[in-house]
Amino acid sequence: MSIKESGHHFIAIFGGAVAGAEAAYQLAKKGFRIVVFDQGMLPYGKIEDGLPKWHAKLRDKEEQNINDKINHENVRFVPGVRLGREVDFDDILTWGFTAVILATGAWKDRPLPIENIDEHLEHGFYYQNPFVYWFNHKHEPGFKGKNIEIKDNAVVVGGGLASLDVAKIIMFETVEKALKTDGIETNLFTLDHGINKVLDKHNLTLDDLGIKGCTLYYRRRPMDMPLSPMPTHTPEQLKRAQLVRQKILDNYQKKYLFHFVPCCIPVGKITNNDHLSGIRFQRTKIENDRVVPIENDFLKVESPMIISSIGSIPERIEGVPSEGNIFKINSDSESCMIHGFDNVFAIGNAVTGKGNINESAQHSRKISGEIMEQHLEWHEEDYERWRKETEVKVYEDIRRIIEVIQTRQFMPNDVIENILNKTNELQKKVGYDGNYDEWVKQNTPTRLENMI
Numbered sequence: 001m002s003i004k005e006s007g008h009h010f011i012a013i014f015g016g017a018v019a020g021a022e023a024a025y026q027l028a029k030k031g032f033r034i035v036v037f038d039q040g041m042l043p044y045g046k047i048e049d050g051l052p053k054w055h056a057k058l059r060d061k062e063e064q065n066i067n068d069k070i071n072h073e074n075v076r077f078v079p080g081v082r083l084g085r086e087v088d089f090d091d092i093l094t095w096g097f098t099a100v101i102l103a104t105g106a107w108k109d110r111p112l113p114i115e116n117i118d119e120h121l122e123h124g125f126y127y128q129n130p131f132v133y134w135f136n137h138k139h140e141p142g143f144k145g146k147n148i149e150i151k152d153n154a155v156v157v158g159g160g161l162a163s164l165d166v167a168k169i170i171m172f173e174t175v176e177k178a179l180k181t182d183g184i185e186t187n188l189f190t191l192d193h194g195i196n197k198v199l200d201k202h203n204l205t206l207d208d209l210g211i212k213g214c215t216l217y218y219r220r221r222p223m224d225m226p227l228s229p230m231p232t233h234t235p236e237q238l239k240r241a242q243l244v245r246q247k248i249l250d251n252y253q254k255k256y257l258f259h260f261v262p263c264c265i266p267v268g269k270i271t272n273n274d275h276l277s278g279i280r281f282q283r284t285k286i287e288n289d290r291v292v293p294i295e296n297d298f299l300k301v302e303s304p305m306i307i308s309s310i311g312s313i314p315e316r317i318e319g320v321p322s323e324g325n326i327f328k329i330n331s332d333s334e335s336c337m338i339h340g341f342d343n344v345f346a347i348g349n350a351v352t353g354k355g356n357i358n359e360s361a362q363h364s365r366k367i368s369g370e371i372m373e374q375h376l377e378w379h380e381e382d383y384e385r386w387r388k389e390t391e392v393k394v395y396e397d398i399r400r401i402i403e404v405i406q407t408r409q410f411m412p413n414d415v416i417e418n419i420l421n422k423t424n425e426l427q428k429k430v431g432y433d434g435n436y437d438e439w440v441k442q443n444t445p446t447r448l449e450n451m452i
Helices: 018-029 056-070 128-137 161-181 195-201 235-256 357-362 369-375 380-405 413-430 436-443
Strands: 010-014 033-037 075-078 099-102 125-127 155-158 215-217 259-261 264-272 275-287 290-302 306-309 344-346
Touching: 010 018, 010 413, 018 033, 018 056, 018 075, 018 380, 033 413, 056 075, 056 436, 075 413, 099 380, 125 128, 128 161, 128 306, 155 161, 155 275, 161 195, 161 215, 161 235, 161 306, 195 235, 235 259, 264 290, 275 306
Parallel strands: 010 033, 010 099, 033 075, 099 344, 125 306, 155 215, 155 306, 215 259
Antiparallel strands: 264 275, 275 290
């Protein structure tokens, strides 16, 4: 069945990554016509830009999974279109789509709660999302992004899996550079197996290399870190989960040699002639599972580089109602319908307000705790499981959305032609001729593993 022969409903999906691709595929299989708009030239989202590039095999597998879904005959892909930039939300509602689905994810970093800290952005202070984007793409010939100079003795503020990735990146960069100075060549794929193993092989320590190492500061205890989705409904389950969390952190520290300081919240910045030179932390204690600052107990930490990794939230879209850090959903709707609209829906991280793959999976179902107890680290099979769990949740959301759509009248032919014409214009602006496979080949970035 061709796109012109299938159904009489046209649905717009903004965001083509895990949630968006699954939504497009489920709807396309039902005969609906779909337009997937994505802000990137390719629809991979954080699989490409947020999953650290040492997961090369996983990245390729997950991106192929997205390709297989978007390359459906009933799906029309429109790259380089960001809602609120190339097209306005209010304008897209006039195109005549039966429904608009927001699968735009969570790309904005949660602000670090220090007054005027953003004055130092890219001058000693960085947020996680652009930091990991830089790391993933800096090796590419002709990379046009701003360069980030990794500094030893860096501070990472966070406590989730993403903050562990940030700590790993800093350690990889500093150790690889120091080893090269000593005439020892290595790469991040080797270092990912364990910085400790690489140094042991050469009978070296961080001190020998003149490296202090970065430090991760977390507001709670190691046992409280959101590193394992194990159930905690009973005291026995909680104790078991806390032990696993501690073991995961210990394993990461053993392999990647970064430092960890618990029970500290950032409360101020340290400057020297207006230059950011560190962070002031206040020590905390945990009472009844709440973080309680300890009065008059502060920690002054000098550092040449601070990275905030305290979570990701959806970016606001003008015209789309928000509540807190996520899109506002009708309280009486089971279909994730946006408040005030009867044909606009949100799925995935746009609903949960979570920015990493693990959190997205928890929006659907939790992974079994046994995986974490066996590995004590996140492995590629775990990422794949997260993706599958996300797909399950998207399937459930799409089923409810279809129930709403099927009550609507079919679209007139002139509305369909209008949508086709407008999407054609947007495709032409970026040079996309509709051949998805060829477009992917032309726009896939240079892979680091092919350069080593």
